[in-house]
Amino acid sequence: MPLTGDSTVLVPVDVSVSGPPDPGLLDLLEPVNVVVLGYYPVPKQTAPAHLRDDHESEAAARLEEAVSEFARADHEVEGVLVFTKDREDSIDRVAIQHDCDAVLLPDDIGTVERILVPLRGDVNLERIVSLVADLAGASDAVVTLFHSVAEGTDPSQGEFMLRGAADRLAEEGVDADRIDWKLSERGSPRREIVELAAEYDLLVLGETEPSLRDRILGTVLTPILDEVETTTIVVRDIE
Amino acid sequence: MSEHTGQLERNIGFLEAMTLGGGTMIGAGIFILPGIAAEGAGPASSISFVIAGFVALLAALSLSELATGMPVAGGSYHYVNRALGGFFGSIVGWGMWTGLMFASAFYMIGFGQYLVQPIPFLDGRALVVLLGLVGLALIVGVNYYGTEESSKLQNVMIGTETAIVLVYVALGLFFIDPANLEPFAPTGPSGIIATTGIVFVSFLGFEIIATVAGEVKDPSRNIPLTMVLSVVLVTILYALVMLVTTGVVRYQEIGDSLVPVSDVAVVFMGSIGVVAIVAAAAIAAISSSNSSVLAAARVNFAMGRDELMSDWLNVTHDRFGTPHRAIIATGAVTALLIAVGLEVETIVSLLAEVASFSFLVSYSLVHVALVVFRRADPEDYDPSFRIPDALYPAVPVLGVLLTVVVISQMATIIIGLGLGIVGLGVGWYFLYVRDHAIDRGLIGEAITQGSVGYRVVVPVSNPETQERLIRLAAATAHAHTEEGTPELVAVNVLQVADPSPQQNIAAERLEHQRDLLESAREIASEMDVKLRTVAMSGDRVDETLLEAISHEAPDQVVLGWRGTLSNGGYVFGPNLDAVVEDAPCEVTLVTFHGNPIGGTVALAGPGPHAPFAARRAAEFATVDGTTPTLLNVQQMRDGDEDAAVERGEAVIDEVAGRAGLESGAYQREVVVAADTEVAILDAVSQYDTVCVGLSERSAASRVMFGTIASRISQEATGNVGIVRGAPES
Numbered sequence: 001m002p003l004t005g006d007s008t009v010l011v012p013v014d015v016s017v018s019g020p021p022d023p024g025l026l027d028l029l030e031p032v033n034v035v036v037l038g039y040y041p042v043p044k045q046t047a048p049a050h051l052r053d054d055h056e057s058e059a060a061a062r063l064e065e066a067v068s069e070f071a072r073a074d075h076e077v078e079g080v081l082v083f084t085k086d087r088e089d090s091i092d093r094v095a096i097q098h099d100c101d102a103v104l105l106p107d108d109i110g111t112v113e114r115i116l117v118p119l120r121g122d123v124n125l126e127r128i129v130s131l132v133a134d135l136a137g138a139s140d141a142v143v144t145l146f147h148s149v150a151e152g153t154d155p156s157q158g159e160f161m162l163r164g165a166a167d168r169l170a171e172e173g174v175d176a177d178r179i180d181w182k183l184s185e186r187g188s189p190r191r192e193i194v195e196l197a198a199e200y201d202l203l204v205l206g207e208t209e210p211s212l213r214d215r216i217l218g219t220v221l222t223p224i225l226d227e228v229e230t231t232t233i234v235v236r237d238i239e
Numbered sequence: 240m241s242e243h244t245g246q247l248e249r250n251i252g253f254l255e256a257m258t259l260g261g262g263t264m265i266g267a268g269i270f271i272l273p274g275i276a277a278e279g280a281g282p283a284s285s286i287s288f289v290i291a292g293f294v295a296l297l298a299a300l301s302l303s304e305l306a307t308g309m310p311v312a313g314g315s316y317h318y319v320n321r322a323l324g325g326f327f328g329s330i331v332g333w334g335m336w337t338g339l340m341f342a343s344a345f346y347m348i349g350f351g352q353y354l355v356q357p358i359p360f361l362d363g364r365a366l367v368v369l370l371g372l373v374g375l376a377l378i379v380g381v382n383y384y385g386t387e388e389s390s391k392l393q394n395v396m397i398g399t400e401t402a403i404v405l406v407y408v409a410l411g412l413f414f415i416d417p418a419n420l421e422p423f424a425p426t427g428p429s430g431i432i433a434t435t436g437i438v439f440v441s442f443l444g445f446e447i448i449a450t451v452a453g454e455v456k457d458p459s460r461n462i463p464l465t466m467v468l469s470v471v472l473v474t475i476l477y478a479l480v481m482l483v484t485t486g487v488v489r490y491q492e493i494g495d496s497l498v499p500v501s502d503v504a505v506v507f508m509g510s511i512g513v514v515a516i517v518a519a520a521a522i523a524a525i526s527s528s529n530s531s532v533l534a535a536a537r538v539n540f541a542m543g544r545d546e547l548m549s550d551w552l553n554v555t556h557d558r559f560g561t562p563h564r565a566i567i568a569t570g571a572v573t574a575l576l577i578a579v580g581l582e583v584e585t586i587v588s589l590l591a592e593v594a595s596f597s598f599l600v601s602y603s604l605v606h607v608a609l610v611v612f613r614r615a616d617p618e619d620y621d622p623s624f625r626i627p628d629a630l631y632p633a634v635p636v637l638g639v640l641l642t643v644v645v646i647s648q649m650a651t652i653i654i655g656l657g658l659g660i661v662g663l664g665v666g667w668y669f670l671y672v673r674d675h676a677i678d679r680g681l682i683g684e685a686i687t688q689g690s691v692g693y694r695v696v697v698p699v700s701n702p703e704t705q706e707r708l709i710r711l712a713a714a715t716a717h718a719h720t721e722e723g724t725p726e727l728v729a730v731n732v733l734q735v736a737d738p739s740p741q742q743n744i745a746a747e748r749l750e751h752q753r754d755l756l757e758s759a760r761e762i763a764s765e766m767d768v769k770l771r772t773v774a775m776s777g778d779r780v781d782e783t784l785l786e787a788i789s790h791e792a793p794d795q796v797v798l799g800w801r802g803t804l805s806n807g808g809y810v811f812g813p814n815l816d817a818v819v820e821d822a823p824c825e826v827t828l829v830t831f832h833g834n835p836i837g838g839t840v841a842l843a844g845p846g847p848h849a850p851f852a853a854r855r856a857a858e859f860a861t862v863d864g865t866t867p868t869l870l871n872v873q874q875m876r877d878g879d880e881d882a883a884v885e886r887g888e889a890v891i892d893e894v895a896g897r898a899g900l901e902s903g904a905y906q907r908e909v910v911v912a913a914d915t916e917v918a919i920l921d922a923v924s925q926y927d928t929v930c931v932g933l934s935e936r937s938a939a940s941r942v943m944f945g946t947i948a949s950r951i952s953q954e955a956t957g958n959v960g961i962v963r964g965a966p967e968s
Binding site: 016040041042043044045046047048049050051052053054055056059060080081082083084085086089090093097 | 245246312451532533540554562741
């Protein structure tokens with residue numbers, strides 16, 4: 001399914017605390033549809049329905065406020081309010097139900113000028129590229145595609161993929177001079193992504209299907225997300 | 240579409256439910272009870288545990304069925320309250336709450352005993368009580384501040400504790416001296432059963448799974464599985480622990496010990512064993528006590544939700560989000576119970592037994608609730624786990640009988656204290672509940688099931704019109720009093736796009752039902768009709784409604800309609816058309832424009848549904864005590880107005896006859912005009928409410944809406960009822 005101009009991004013917002021969404025975030029998500037997931041964290045000691053009874057109107061008002069901040073004429077903005085003990089669980093469920101292409105994990109975000117897009121391989125490449133095209137198409141941001149090949153292997157394949165992705169981006173309407181790519185042969189993608197990310201305003205990652213090993217040791221993604229202090233968009237692996 | 244009703248996530252998976260239930264059970268009695276049990280029944284106390292396990296298993300079966308039918312917070316309390324009403328609801332609610340507090344105090348005193356015992360110079364009751372209070376303070380603190388304890392850590396802790404117990408059993412089996420097991424049952428059968436009453440406290444854990452039912456993922460699978468599995472596994476484990484304990488050391492010695500398991504462990508595992516056992520016992524007491532406080536808060540919340548408990552107690556903390564007052568109250572009473580241990584020598588078995596008593600009473604009422612639910616079979620009760628038919632009346636009947644047997648063997652003081660707690664529930668009902676809560680027990684229905692009067696189904700969803708709609712439906716039902724007590728069934732359908740097992744829809748249904756009830760109750764009592772409410776959920780409103788209608792087999796369905804004809808292939812709208820077409824009973828669509836029902840008029844014409852419209856007009860007229868008018872319009876022919884009026888009156892009388900209206904019960908109005916349509920619209924505008932029949936039903940069973948009826952519904956300034964008769968079958 002081509003995703004030109006119609007990507008949907010899920011934005012989780014903690015509605016137990018007030019505060020307007022970051023203006024940088026509003027600018028960034030201008031070109032896509034948004035599902036605002038207002039989640040109210042429920043402590044273990046409380047029944048979720050109990051907390052909802054006491055705080056529903058307040059939470060709904062905050063969500064409404066956030067939704068209206070995001071609202072624009074040409075794209076859909078939807079609000080979902082959830083009382084949950086497990087934010088990740090809710091993100092997963094709502095992302096599936098509302099057919100979201102990506103989930104945004106916000107950090108302090110100013111103007112997005114530089115976007116880092118690490119690519120692993122063909123997995124999910126289409127979706128990642130079209131979302132990046134949506135986001136970059138509406139701004140002047142510079143996009144850096146990144147790939148790391150294992151030490152001692154032939155780098156040409158990685159280069160081929162990066163060039164291909166860059167071409168695709170250009171086709172989708174991003175100026176070729178704003179696209180840049182980096183190939184690393186040092187073979188430790190995790191550390192490099194974390195280091196690189198510090199210089200960027202936005203990180204776009206593809207979701208990984210957890211393998212058995214990942215389930216035991218944790219996915220590659222989770223440690224990256226824990227260490228990175230840049231706002232990150234995780235593109236879901238829908239197929 | 241942007242809906243802002245907060246959705247509730249189900250976050251407790253299989254493993255978590257197991258650690259919550261099984262962990263509580265293993266933690267609770269396993270380290271403390273063997274001493275008391277050995278004293279009561281000798282080596283045969285393992286049989287006491289098996290009996291207790293069996294009683295618990297019966298309760299787990301009944302609870303599983305109820306919990307999969309209504310997976311919301313509250314556990315036993317909620318099911319009993321729904322089935323048997325507020326009186327028994329408040330007995331079970333208070334019983335569970337106090338039971339959990341007694342159990343908590345029991346765990347914490349055991350905790351103190353295990354910590355104090357191994358260190359020779361630290362001794363004495365004061366210290367035991369002090370340590371118990373410190374432990375309790377810790378738990379209350381954690382619960383008050385809502386510290387999200389890592390569930391991983393909890394799993395590791397409970398895993399460690401279980402592993403230690405398993406090692407104890409596995410090694411201990413080799414050290415059993417058969418001579419120690421003689422005599423096997425020194426106190427005989429009554430001693431064994433009396434001991435069952437004490438050790439039953441260990442089997443509270445599975446109830447805790449039911450109390451958090453509203454949060455369990457995929458409840459139809461996980462609730463029955465974890466409840467039954469935890470009861471069976473824990474029963475086997477307890478029986479083995481008891482065999483090992485009494486087999487390694489003579490039961491008389493164990494009976495005197497406050498820390499029986501550690502005293503036995505020292506025999507074959509040395510001091511390392513003792514350290515391990517003390518550590519396990521401490522973890523166990525803390526985790527069991529913590530789950531009890533957690534469950535107590537749920538019970539309180541559920542009682543508050545049903546208005547059996549004051550809202551003051553039931554608010555959540557602004558910052559921590561925890562039900563802090565309920566937690567503090569629970570903690571305070573538990574602390575008091577622990578402190579009583581300073582004076583009362585036998586406090587441990589006393590606390591255990593009172594907690595057991597409370598839960599035994601609750602479980603026997605749960606069995607009764609199950610029978611009531613099965614008999615009344617309300618629409619929204621559709622459990623995915625059902626007790627197999629071969630076991631059905633047996634499980635609840637045996638459950639109640641065994642409960643009575645176990646209670647009958649309890650010490651007099653326990654029965655006294657237990658009855659005191661029951662009395663507390665009863666007193667609470669008369670002092671507080673009766674004035675606050677809506678009594679909605681199903682028991683009356685379970686008994687009277689079968690005797691049918693006139694039944695009207697009213698789907699409600701719009702809070703603005705639902706009151707008038709129910710009032711009107713009640714009026715039509717009331718007109719049929721002579722056929723037996725009429726019954727009103729208010730149905731609410733919650734539209735759920737994609738009911739996933741991750742999401743708590745049951746809670747939403749419950750909420751809808753409560754709102755529904757509150758407004759419907761007064762109206763029903765005013766009108767002297769029986770009211771029942773049904774909350775359903777489905778992804779298509781019309782299909783779900785039809786399902787409810789076919790289940791209730793009513794005489795009539797009264798639906799609210801906005802009054803605008805839809806485009807896009809629908810006549811009345813996507814939710815209504817199917818009902819109007821397919822409902823196997825009379826159907827009335829009502830559009831409210833004016834407030835009073837006032838004077839009513841029905842079009843008495845040739846259509847097949849005209850008599851039904853006439854009857855409806857007569858029924859509606861009773862709301863404001865007016866006389867209905869039947870209206871017929873005749874075209875002016877040959878300039879003879881009198882003949883036209885006569886023809887009209889004949890038609891009216893014929894329609895009235897078919898509608899079963901006696902002459903004098905209606906007024907006739909004949910309008911003679913050149914343009915019938917204009918004349919009808921004119922005449923009708925004089926009345927507050929107008930009833931028209933659907934024009935006809937074609938063979939293709941499509942809804943046919945005549946031009947006159949359609950114009951009236953579009954242009955009328957008063958209320959409009961569009962009536963369809965029952966299809967001839």
